Amino acid sequence: MTATMDVDKKLLNTGVLIVATLVVAKLIYAFLIPRSGKRLPPVVKGWPIVGGLVRFLKGPIVMLRQEYPKLGSVFTVKLFNKNITFLIGPEVSAHFFKASESDLSQQEVYQFNVPTFGPGVVFDVDYSVRQEQFRFFTESLRVNKLKGYVDQMVAEAEDYFSKWGDSGEVDLKYELEHLIILTASRCLLGREVRDKLFDDVSALFHDLDNGMLPISVLFPYLPIPAHRRRDRARKKLSEIFARIISSRKSTGKPENDMLQCFIDSKYKDGRPTTESEVTGLLIAALFAGQHTSSITSTWTGAYLLCHKEYLSSVLEEQKNLMAKHGNKVDHDILAEMDVLYRSIKEALRLHPPLIMLLRSSHSDFNVKTREGKEFDIPKGHIVATSPAFANRLPHIFKDPDAYDPDRFAVGREEDKAAGAFSYISFGGGRHGCLGEPFAYLQIKAIWSHLLRNFELELVSPFPEIDWNAMVVGVKGKVMVRYKRRELTAN
Numbered sequence: 085m086t087a088t089m090d091v092d093k094k095l096l097n098t099g100v101l102i103v104a105t106l107v108v109a110k111l112i113y114a115f116l117i118p119r120s121g122k123r124l125p126p127v128v129k130g131w132p133i134v135g136g137l138v139r140f141l142k143g144p145i146v147m148l149r150q151e152y153p154k155l156g157s158v159f160t161v162k163l164f165n166k167n168i169t170f171l172i173g174p175e176v177s178a179h180f181f182k183a184s185e186s187d188l189s190q191q192e193v194y195q196f197n198v199p200t201f202g203p204g205v206v207f208d209v210d211y212s213v214r215q216e217q218f219r220f221f222t223e224s225l226r227v228n229k230l231k232g233y234v235d236q237m238v239a240e241a242e243d244y245f246s247k248w249g250d251s252g253e254v255d256l257k258y259e260l261e262h263l264i265i266l267t268a269s270r271c272l273l274g275r276e277v278r279d280k281l282f283d284d285v286s287a288l289f290h291d292l293d294n295g296m297l298p299i300s301v302l303f304p305y306l307p308i309p310a311h312r313r314r315d316r317a318r319k320k321l322s323e324i325f326a327r328i329i330s331s332r333k334s335t336g337k338p339e340n341d342m343l344q345c346f347i348d349s350k351y352k353d354g355r356p357t358t359e360s361e362v363t364g365l366l367i368a369a370l371f372a373g374q375h376t377s378s379i380t381s382t383w384t385g386a387y388l389l390c391h392k393e394y395l396s397s398v399l400e401e402q403k404n405l406m407a408k409h410g411n412k413v414d415h416d417i418l419a420e421m422d423v424l425y426r427s428i429k430e431a432l433r434l435h436p437p438l439i440m441l442l443r444s445s446h447s448d449f450n451v452k453t454r455e456g457k458e459f460d461i462p463k464g465h466i467v468a469t470s471p472a473f474a475n476r477l478p479h480i481f482k483d484p485d486a487y488d489p490d491r492f493a494v495g496r497e498e499d500k501a502a503g504a505f506s507y508i509s510f511g512g513g514r515h516g517c518l519g520e521p522f523a524y525l526q527i528k529a530i531w532s533h534l535l536r537n538f539e540l541e542l543v544s545p546f547p548e549i550d551w552n553a554m555v556v557g558v559k560g561k562v563m564v565r566y567k568r569r570e571l572t573a574n
């Protein structure tokens with residue numbers, strides 16, 4: 085009997101001890117280490133399920149403007165069953181730009197490009213192959229190649245503007261779009277397209293472009309007429325390039341253009357590119373570089389024509405360069421156009437055509453804000469950053485909405501105010517734009533020609549932003565009155 089009571093007592097004591105231990109452990113957990121769990125970013129409030137979508141459709145930048153002051157630089161938007169976490173500003177976006185593909189990948193979020201670029205290239209292939217294809221881009225855009233492209237850019241600009249009268253009125257946006265398609269055709273797609281097939285190929289690119297709708301981002305294969313036209317155009321472009329490539333291969337005469345570089349490119353295992361890959365890479369180059377550059381040329385013009393002080397600075401620079409080099413313009417002379425460079429860069433800060441960059445996260449990571457708050461971002465989130473918003477942060481850019489090219493001049497250098505990711509119109513880090521030097525050369529070639537040969541005046545109101553376009557650009561026409569004049573050297 086007593087033996088049984090002893091056992092019962094022991095059991096009771098053990099039970100009490102276990103419960104007490106659990107309670108104490110819980111208390112310690114609750115009070116002493118309350119922050120050891122995940123510190124998830126705050127979530128944008130909206131109506132359940134559709135709320136996020138409604139907010140998003142009003143425009144991501146409108147949403148960012150409303151939420152950033154309330155929630156800070158890191159927050160999550162729920163869209164359907166997806167969590168999109170925004171990292172705004174250089175203090176929290178470094179991981180976005182620097183992470184390896186296995187941690188933050190582009191493939192899933194940029195899948196919608198696959199039917200446009202075609203099979204076997206860029207986002208349709210594994211990262212190891214994509215990396216090699218980006219190497220082909222890098223090689224095709226090296227300085228020795230760029231030097232040749234510049235001569236073609238200058239020739240295209242001279243030819244195009246020689247067709248303007250002595251004076252008149254034009255839609256600058258239309259004119260620059262057109263000139264940039266011609267230049268891109270020459271430098272990227274090649275002489276055959278530029279000289280013989282320009283109208284056909286432009287029409288096909290137009291169909292590819294029109295097949296890239298906001299809805300295509302979510303549903304790239306919807307059976308709608310725009311997608312059917314896109315698919316037909318992609319097929320016809322393949323046929324056209326297959327003919328050009330085999331004719332180049334048979335004549336053996338090399339050309340200085342991106343097409344030739346892609347034809348001559350080889351993977352590490354020695355395999356040459358296929359005709360279909362060459363076509364896909366050229367399409368990708370045009371999609372990356374054409375609208376982005378023409379939009380930036382138009383904004384640059386609109387700002388310069390409205391800011392006489394900066395217009396006179398760029399004119400002064402041209403006069404000095406003419407005194408030094410005469411009328412000649414080549415790669416190295418364009419490289420000396422520093423004031424013009426800053427004027428373009430500032431237009432691009434205010435109006436980056438790619439307003440949102442995305443990645444898909446495959447591992448947990450954490451970020452620390454400027455205020456010292458830490459957040460854990462779980463794997464599975466889509467991670468986003470926004471050049472359009474981040475480029476106007478007042479703690480990085482003084483008076484951020486003002487056009488002020490001098491903010492990049494020696495002594496101020498606001499583009500580096502908080503390190504490498506302060507200015508992100510071209511992205512940065514691991515996936516930074518490979519075409520940045522090409523884009524600046526092209527825009528400088530156009531504007532140095534216009535400044536040297538025309539007096540220009542903006543006659544329509546300062547343009548608004550067309551937020552609805554996939555590549556965000558200029559809304560409506562940009563009417564400019566021109567008068568031919570010859571700038572005289574200093």
Ligand code: HEM
Pocket residue numbers: 218221369372373374376377380436437438441442508509510511512514515516517518519520522523
């Ligand atoms: C003003 C003109 C341009 C702007 C604003 C621009 C902007 C950008 C941005 C923001 C990215 C990064 C995308 C991301 O991180 O998700 C990017 C990447 C890229 N851009 Fe550009 N771009 C321009 C012109 C060009 C041109 C002319 C070319 C080629 C001829 C080009 C080729 C590329 C390529 C190949 C990438 C991918 C790099 C990678 O993922 O490793 N871009 N560009």
